[in-house]
Amino acid sequence: SMLSGQLRRGINSRRIICHYQPLYNLRTKTYDSVEVLCRWTNEDGELVRPDIFIGQVEKNEQTSELTETVFRKAVHELKSAGLFGKIRFAINFFPSDISNGTAKRLIEDLLPEQHASLVIVELTEQELGHINSVVEAILMIRQEDSSVAIDDFGTGYSNFQHLEKLSVDALKIDRSFIFGIDKNALRSKLVGSIIDIAKTLNLKVIAEGVEHDAQLQCLLALGIHYSQGFLHAKPMPVGELKHFLGQHR
Ligand code: G
Ligand code: G
Ligand code: NA
Numbered sequence: 001s002m003l004s005g006q007l008r009r010g011i012n013s014r015r016i017i018c019h020y021q022p023l024y025n026l027r028t029k030t031y032d033s034v035e036v037l038c039r040w041t042n043e044d045g046e047l048v049r050p051d052i053f054i055g056q057v058e059k060n061e062q063t064s065e066l067t068e069t070v071f072r073k074a075v076h077e078l079k080s081a082g083l084f085g086k087i088r089f090a091i092n093f094f095p096s097d098i099s100n101g102t103a104k105r106l107i108e109d110l111l112p113e114q115h116a117s118l119v120i121v122e123l124t125e126q127e128l129g130h131i132n133s134v135v136e137a138i139l140m141i142r143q144e145d146s147s148v149a150i151d152d153f154g155t156g157y158s159n160f161q162h163l164e165k166l167s168v169d170a171l172k173i174d175r176s177f178i179f180g181i182d183k184n185a186l187r188s189k190l191v192g193s194i195i196d197i198a199k200t201l202n203l204k205v206i207a208e209g210v211e212h213d214a215q216l217q218c219l220l221a222l223g224i225h226y227s228q229g230f231l232h233a234k235p236m237p238v239g240e241l242k243h244f245l246g247q248h249r
């Protein structure tokens with residue numbers, strides 16, 4: 001397809017754009033981390049969302065190429081903006097990045113000299129169904145001092161056994177559970193149960209897709225650690241991020 005060909009010719013730091021969405025720490029009441037979300041510029045100069053091209057990147061077997069480009073660009077941009085070392089940043093990885101050693105290699109290459117703790121490795125729960133080989137790889141990543149978060153939690157296949165075996169640091173509760181949490185008692189109980197499980201396993205909990213203050217108040221009462229969503233900020237270029245962080249300190 002056209003998309004496939006364009007991607008083959010063009011996953012590079014010129015075509016890949018990094019946007020950054022702040023995460024609000026409810027304990028310290030500060031924005032101390034961001035999630036890096038990529039967009040890709042096609043040959044017509046249009047910004048394309050990951051939903052549209054990620055599947056093709058996987059088919060093209062360009063996953064580690066994409067991850068490396070995003071990770072490298074994020075480090076470069078954060079350094080240029082004077083933000084490197086001041087905030088932690090989450091990168092979305094493919095399961096293959098974990099199992100084939102790409103994640104560990106990139107952390108060692110891009111974050112030498114004890115900077116590995118700045119990165120949070122995000123892995124979607126959807127992909128954890130076939131993960132036995134990944135358990136070992138995640139341990140290696142945590143030995144590097146980086147954190148690992150399970151993304152879109154609640155929509156995939158990870159069971160309690162998985163969670164116990166995986167030794168991750170955080171769960172990101174999928175936005176579908178957060179939607180309407182302030183108006184739906186069942187949903188807020190469900191999220192409360194996820195938070196209880198996470199606490200039992202010593203995991204931090206991040207809520208995604210928080211859009212209204214009523215949702216945030218509800219999540220605060222349930223004891224969540226981090227809130228991310230349009231209520232706080234949309235994903236933005238690094239220049240806007242710098243401005244945002246300057247205004248919220
Ligand atoms: O920002 P947006 O809502 O368009 O992101 C859609 C999805 O694409 C999100 O679930 C996000 O996890 C994923 N995504 C965004 N950036 C990256 C990236 O750099 N690598 C990978 N593998 N997935 C990404
Ligand atoms: O699954 P993941 O966390 O990687 O998805 C992040 C995606 O969710 C990004 O594409 C981002 O644009 C989108 N997003 C972030 N905050 C909100 C929000 O408050 N509401 C909605 N609907 N989408 C959001
Ligand atoms: Na993510």
